[in-house]
Amino acid sequence: xxxxxxxxxxxxxxxxxxxxxxxxxxxxxxxxxxxxxxxxxxxxxxxxxxxxxxxxxxxxxxxxxxxxxxxxxxxxxxxxxxxxxxxxxxxxxxxxxxxxxxxxxxxxxxxxxxxxxxxxxxxxxxxxxxxxxxxxxxxxxxxxxxxxxxxxxxxxxxxxxxxxxxxxxxxxxxxxxxxxxxxxxxxxxxxxxxxxxxxxxxxxxxxxxxxxxxxxxxxxxxxxxxxxxxxxxxxxxxxxxxxxxxxxxxxxxxxxxxxxxxxxxxxxxxxxxxxxxxxxx
Amino acid sequence: xxxxxxxxxxxxxxxxxxxxxxxxxxxxxxxxxxxxxxxxxxxxxxxxxxxxxxxxxxxxxxxxxxxxxxxxxxxxxxxxxxxxxxxxxxxxxxxxxxxxxxxxxxxxxxxxxxxxxxxxxxxxxxxxxxxxxxxxxxxxxxxxxxxxxxxxxxxxxxxxxxxxxxxxxxxxxxxxxxxxxxxxxxxxxxxxxxxxxxxxxx
Numbered sequence: 001x002x003x004x005x006x007x008x009x010x011x012x013x014x015x016x017x018x019x020x021x022x023x024x025x026x027x028x029x030x031x032x033x034x035x036x037x038x039x040x041x042x043x044x045x046x047x048x049x050x051x052x053x054x055x056x057x058x059x060x061x062x063x064x065x066x067x068x069x070x071x072x073x074x075x076x077x078x079x080x081x082x083x084x085x086x087x088x089x090x091x092x093x094x095x096x097x098x099x100x101x102x103x104x105x106x107x108x109x110x111x112x113x114x115x116x117x118x119x120x121x122x123x124x125x126x127x128x129x130x131x132x133x134x135x136x137x138x139x140x141x142x143x144x145x146x147x148x149x150x151x152x153x154x155x156x157x158x159x160x161x162x163x164x165x166x167x168x169x170x171x172x173x174x175x176x177x178x179x180x181x182x183x184x185x186x187x188x189x190x191x192x193x194x195x196x197x198x199x200x201x202x203x204x205x206x207x208x209x210x211x212x213x214x215x216x217x218x219x220x221x222x223x224x225x226x227x228x229x230x231x232x233x234x235x236x237x238x239x240x241x242x243x244x245x246x247x248x249x250x251x252x253x254x255x256x257x258x259x260x261x262x263x264x265x266x267x268x269x270x271x272x273x274x275x276x277x278x279x280x281x
Numbered sequence: 282x283x284x285x286x287x288x289x290x291x292x293x294x295x296x297x298x299x300x301x302x303x304x305x306x307x308x309x310x311x312x313x314x315x316x317x318x319x320x321x322x323x324x325x326x327x328x329x330x331x332x333x334x335x336x337x338x339x340x341x342x343x344x345x346x347x348x349x350x351x352x353x354x355x356x357x358x359x360x361x362x363x364x365x366x367x368x369x370x371x372x373x374x375x376x377x378x379x380x381x382x383x384x385x386x387x388x389x390x391x392x393x394x395x396x397x398x399x400x401x402x403x404x405x406x407x408x409x410x411x412x413x414x415x416x417x418x419x420x421x422x423x424x425x426x427x428x429x430x431x432x433x434x435x436x437x438x439x440x441x442x443x444x445x446x447x448x449x450x451x452x453x454x455x456x457x458x459x460x461x462x463x464x465x466x467x468x469x470x471x472x473x474x475x476x477x478x479x480x481x482x483x
Binding site: 161 | 323325326327328329336338339340341342343344345346374375377378
């Protein structure tokens with residue numbers, strides 16, 4: 001009997017220990033939740049507190065790989081401009097149209113000195129492997145002779161793409177550093193995407209995404225806006241052509257024969273009973 | 282760069298820097314040779330080697346001197362010749378692989394495309410019988426174009442070649458139309474571009 005009582009006491013003690021542990025764990029969870037701002041709003045008892053604001057990563061906190069430049073300190077895309085500069089060899093002045101043209105352009109801002117840029121110089125030396133989007137032109141830009149060694153750039157510049165040395169272009173496009181890429185829609189002259197990456201595959205993916213997004217937006221715009229416009233234009237055109245042919249609004253020829261007969265049986269619409277000047281059959 | 286055959290000139294102008302060659306220019310030389318470039322609204326000013334042009338919207342251009350042929354360079358030609366400036370102006374995207382008279386570019390031309398080449402010859406040619414016409418031709422007309430005038434015959438294309446002297450410098454103006462039937466539509470653009478082009482004495 002004594003052994004049973006002792007055993008029962010031990011079981012009760014163990015269970016009590018478990019309950020205390022669970023209560024402490026629960027208290028700890030509640031304490032953590034309270035620190036995170038969850039729970040009841042003390043100013044408005046009975047109402048759940050508003051969720052804490054989503055933490056915003058400031059530009060200072062935004063971490064990028066050490067090989068690539070940080071994003072520019074602006075909220076929107078930068079501007080696009082046509083390029084004017086000199087060739088890497090310095091024996092040719094060249095201008096490249098970026099805006100107001102049918103094709104899109106990827107402007108690659110590179111340097112002859114940065115290690116990451118070397119990967120892009122190497123990639124651009126093999127144009128077939130780049131898989132550029134159809135109708136897209138690649139133009140490489142380095143700083144001008146005031147910021148770059150022409151001979152170094154000349155030794156790196158691929159033969160298949162125009163390479164423009166222009167410091168002004170870095171200012172026009174608000175480029176934070178090299179390497180950096182800007183995708184410009186030719187007909188509108190607007191920047192559709194910009195960014196950087198450690199290699200061409202990543203940059204290509206980024207630019208492709210920008211292209212697809214822009215294309216989708218354009219497609220949706222066309223579906224939502226163009227169709228009603230087309231209907232209205234068609235209606236106006238039909239009205240003009242009918243009126244020119246002598247068919248005015250309410251003309252009997254506009255209605256089906258059955259409807260015209262019904263209308264005749266019911267009498268002409270808005271008839272005021274004045275029969276002067278004409279006869280009914 | 283693709284090169285095409287051309288008359289050998291014997292002018293004694295200074296040797297120019299090369300793109301692929303062993304003689305790479307230093308910065309000081311580049312600043313001297315690159316000329317003045319700036320952007321002026323939608324008109325793009327392009328200037329080099331004493332030739333200046335204001336390109337209208339949609340046009341782009343190159344003014345340069347091609348690599349002097351030598352044993353060390355891949356350029357084609359006579360090693361004794363001295364290259365002179367060449368101007369390529371076009372209302373389409375110029376490819377980098379171009380010949381002096383536009384080979385490589387004409388292959389890419391569409392119906393409404395036009396290419397203008399100003400090719401300078403040696404100073405001894407200025408005011409000779411072939412180059413007796415004075416001034417840049419700015420009044421190109423459809424009747425002046427023919428497929429037989431093309432340096433390289435391409436279906437539907439037509440060309441026009443005019444030799445002239447301007448500021449004591451001898452030039453050939455070579456214009457190619459992507460499609461001859463588009464002449465009335467695109468020639469005003471070409472004439473406009475040529476009228477905005479100026480050549481200064483050496």
